Amino acid sequence: MADTLEKPRPEREKNLIEGAQNGVAEDFGTLYDLFAPRIYRFIFLKLGAVSDAEDLTHEVFLAAWRTIKGYRIGSTPFTSWLYRIASNRIIDWYRTQKKNVSLDEIIAGGSLPVELVSAGGSGLMKALTHKFELQAIMRALKSLSDDQQDVIIMRYVDDLTPEETGEAMGKTAGAVRLIQHRAIKQLKKMIEENHEQPIPRTTA
Numbered sequence: 001m002a003d004t005l006e007k008p009r010p011e012r013e014k015n016l017i018e019g020a021q022n023g024v025a026e027d028f029g030t031l032y033d034l035f036a037p038r039i040y041r042f043i044f045l046k047l048g049a050v051s052d053a054e055d056l057t058h059e060v061f062l063a064a065w066r067t068i069k070g071y072r073i074g075s076t077p078f079t080s081w082l083y084r085i086a087s088n089r090i091i092d093w094y095r096t097q098k099k100n101v102s103l104d105e106i107i108a109g110g111s112l113p114v115e116l117v118s119a120g121g122s123g124l125m126k127a128l129t130h131k132f133e134l135q136a137i138m139r140a141l142k143s144l145s146d147d148q149q150d151v152i153i154m155r156y157v158d159d160l161t162p163e164e165t166g167e168a169m170g171k172t173a174g175a176v177r178l179i180q181h182r183a184i185k186q187l188k189k190m191i192e193e194n195h196e197q198p199i200p201r202t203t204a
Contacts, residue, residue, distance in 0.1 A: 038158045060086045083168035148183035
C-alpha cells in the first residue's frame, strides 16, 4: 500500500468529498487513495497484524462511504473523521476477538516496513525509526495507554495537529498536548533504558 506523502489541497479535498456525497464513486476512490495509507498505518500500529489491519482499513472506508453524506464539510477535518471511524472499528475488533495475544505474537506477526511507519511523520518517530528496529518501536508503543498510543501515532507518525488529533479522539487540543507530553516522557524512558544513547530531543 503506497503512501501519499502530501495532504490534498483543501479545495481539492472539498470537491472530492462533495462528489462522494453526491454518489460519485470515482471521487471517493480518490479519497481512499489519498487517506487509506495513513489509516492503515494507524490501525497496524494499534493491532500489529497486517491481515487484520488490511481488513479493518477496508471496513473503515466502507463505513465512510456509507455515511459520508452525514459528514459536514468544515465542521471536523476529514482526516479526523476517518480516524474516529478507525478508532471505533479497533474497539469493536478487540471486543469481538476476545483473545489475549502476547506482545511477542503481535511483533512476530507484524511485517510493516519501517519506511511506511516513518513515511508520513517527522521528529520523534523518524528519530526512532532511524535508530531502532520496528520491533523496538512497537514494544514501546504497546507500553503506552490507548490514548497515548493514539496521540503518538497521529501526532508523530501522521503529522496531525493537536486540534486535528483532538477532533479524532473527542478531546481538546490541550488534553492532547498533556497526553503527548506524558507519552513522550514514558516512551523515551523505556527506550533509553534499553539503549546506551539517548533519544534526540524533538519539538512538540
